[in-house]
Amino acid sequence: MIVPSGIGKKRLSLLQDKVVLHGGRLVSSFEEEGRLTHVIVDDMLSIDGFKKYVEDEARVAGVPVLKTQWLSRCLAENAIIPLGEHQMFAMPKICPTVLVGTSLGHPHEEQTKEISINKDGFACAHASGMKTDNVNQLITEELGKLAKIYKNSNDHWRALTYERAINQIKKLPKPISSYEEAKVLHGIGPSLADKIWEIVEQGKLRKAEKLSEGEKVRTLELFTSIWGVGATTAELWYGMGLRNLNDVKTKAHLTHQQQIGLKCFDDLLERMSRAEAGEIAAVIRKAVEELCPGTQTFACGSYRRGKSTCGDVDVLVTHPDGVSHEGLFQPLLKKLKLSGFLTDDLMIQEQSTAQQKYLGVCKLHKENAKYRRLDIIVMPYGELAPALMYFTGSAHFNRSMRLLANKMGMSLSEHGLRAGVVRQGREKVNDGHLLETPTEASIFQHLGLEYRPPEDRDH
DNA sequence: ATCCAGACGGG
DNA sequence: CCCGTC
DNA sequence: GGAT
Ligand SMILES: O=c1ccn([C@H]2C[C@H](O)[C@@H](COP(=O)(O)OP(=O)(O)OP(=O)(O)O)O2)c(=O)[nH]1
Ligand SMILES: [Mg+2]
Numbered sequence: 001m002i003v004p005s006g007i008g009k010k011r012l013s014l015l016q017d018k019v020v021l022h023g024g025r026l027v028s029s030f031e032e033e034g035r036l037t038h039v040i041v042d043d044m045l046s047i048d049g050f051k052k053y054v055e056d057e058a059r060v061a062g063v064p065v066l067k068t069q070w071l072s073r074c075l076a077e078n079a080i081i082p083l084g085e086h087q088m089f090a091m092p093k094i095c096p097t098v099l100v101g102t103s104l105g106h107p108h109e110e111q112t113k114e115i116s117i118n119k120d121g122f123a124c125a126h127a128s129g130m131k132t133d134n135v136n137q138l139i140t141e142e143l144g145k146l147a148k149i150y151k152n153s154n155d156h157w158r159a160l161t162y163e164r165a166i167n168q169i170k171k172l173p174k175p176i177s178s179y180e181e182a183k184v185l186h187g188i189g190p191s192l193a194d195k196i197w198e199i200v201e202q203g204k205l206r207k208a209e210k211l212s213e214g215e216k217v218r219t220l221e222l223f224t225s226i227w228g229v230g231a232t233t234a235e236l237w238y239g240m241g242l243r244n245l246n247d248v249k250t251k252a253h254l255t256h257q258q259q260i261g262l263k264c265f266d267d268l269l270e271r272m273s274r275a276e277a278g279e280i281a282a283v284i285r286k287a288v289e290e291l292c293p294g295t296q297t298f299a300c301g302s303y304r305r306g307k308s309t310c311g312d313v314d315v316l317v318t319h320p321d322g323v324s325h326e327g328l329f330q331p332l333l334k335k336l337k338l339s340g341f342l343t344d345d346l347m348i349q350e351q352s353t354a355q356q357k358y359l360g361v362c363k364l365h366k367e368n369a370k371y372r373r374l375d376i377i378v379m380p381y382g383e384l385a386p387a388l389m390y391f392t393g394s395a396h397f398n399r400s401m402r403l404l405a406n407k408m409g410m411s412l413s414e415h416g417l418r419a420g421v422v423r424q425g426r427e428k429v430n431d432g433h434l435l436e437t438p439t440e441a442s443i444f445q446h447l448g449l450e451y452r453p454p455e456d457r458d459h
Numbered sequence: 460a461t462c463c464a465g466a467c468g469g470g
Numbered sequence: 471c472c473c474g475t476c
Numbered sequence: 477g478g479a480t
Contacts, residue, residue, distance in 0.1 A: 155477095158477050159477095161477040161478060162477075165478090191478085227475090231474095232472080233473075255469070347469075357476080375475095425461080426462075
């Protein structure tokens with residue numbers, strides 16, 4: 001008998017199917033007396049909840065009550081394995097107080113005053129897993145498919161959950177082999193554990209397979225891979241009956257960005273080698289140096305995190321004297337365009353605003369060079385550290401760190417770290433005051449985190 | 460029930 | 471303002 | 477979807 005309380009609907013039916021498949025017999029009511037051999041319950045089911053379900057304890061007298069983990073393992077090994085530690089409660093006994101908990105040793109160095117925030121739930125508090133040893137690649141790939149599908153259809157919170165779960169799984173040193181192992185992880189609930197379980201058992205996700213075949217999903221995927229087209233526009237176009245790039249070119253109203261996106265469509269789908277990213281950054285550095293000696297440039301993004309391929313090149317420009325960065329942008333862009341290096345603009349700073357950002361497309365002067373995305377930001381020297389933090393990422397690392405800052409009554413952006421921020425819900429009521437952040441390390445310090453080099457911020 | 464990062468440019 | 475992007 |  002499987003007690004359904006706390007076991008997801010889907011997981012329950014999967015377990016039931018499996019039991020039958022393996023020659024087991026499901027008992028669904030207490031009427032079939034004397035034929036009950038094992039009772040399966042969710043790990044978190046309390047003794048009271050259990051008693052309530054069976055109504056009369058005598059009905060299950062002497063029958064072992066086991067965690068779902070026991071059933072999972074029996075099914076995996078195709079044998080009745082020893083009950084041992086899988087026993088939930090031998091019927092006349094009492095319920096163990098806590099079965100799973102976050103009782104791992106907390107090497108906590110919290111400030112003794114104020115409410116301490118447990119940073120274990122924040123990705124920015126942990127090194128990202130090694131790029132080489134993702135032992136759960138199958139799981140992360142399958143979940144990634146669904147994450148992308150949800151993102152493309154504007155269900156971005158669901159997509160966020162999937163991405164967080166994937167990052168969590170990537171850090172694991174050992175393969176996940178059961179529902180229970182997955183469910184314990186922060187950010188993985190019944191639904192995701194369910195899916196992970198299916199991947200482990202079946203080697204794939206039927207839901208992802210089914211959805212990926214659909215015309216809508218495939219079309220949204222195509223449209224959103226155009227630079228400047230997001231889920232909303234893709235859905236709009238799909239609703240208008242557009243189905244391929246030719247439809248889009250001839251029937252849709254295209255922004256300037258989307259026109260460039262289409263022009264460079266194939267090239268921009270690719271990532272470039274780390275070496276090429278270095279060459280592109282060097283072109284900017286040389287031009288900047290010629291225009292204004294002493295100006296500093298940093299290649300950030302995935303390049304600074306040490307990745308072997310880069311989706312684009314992210315260059316941060318600043319000047320140690322604190323003022324020479326002003327007015328540098330226009331001449332720089334002019335120079336790079338004149339040389340034929342910059343081929344198209346995607347976004348240019350409306351001058352006289354704080355942020356100085358350029359997004360565009362460039363091409364090296366080589367045979368068979370491809371169009372590459374290029375991002376340049378010019379920042380005042382006083383904002384160098386927070387700007388480096390921001391532009392180095394990863395995006396998930398930034399979001400995690402900013403969330404932590406938020407929870408601590410602070411606010412982190414590329415411009416600085418502020419304390420004493422007061423919020424009403426999401427709305428800021430008081431901006432608080434700027435903290436001194438001379439280095440990246442100082443930002444970690446303010447947030448009570450151990451410093452992490454760029455390579456370990458790859459979440 | 461509410462939050463999930465915070466900022467910028469294009470249109 | 472909404473959308474898309476970093 | 478998940479955590480609080
Ligand atoms: O939503 C985002 C996207 C980016 N960034 C920051 C972190 C990121 O590292 C940097 C550069 O963005 P990019 O999109 O280039 O990411 P990347 O980390 O460089 O990866 P890729 O190799 O795909 O370019 O800007 C954010 O803070 N939030
Ligand atoms: Mg990048």
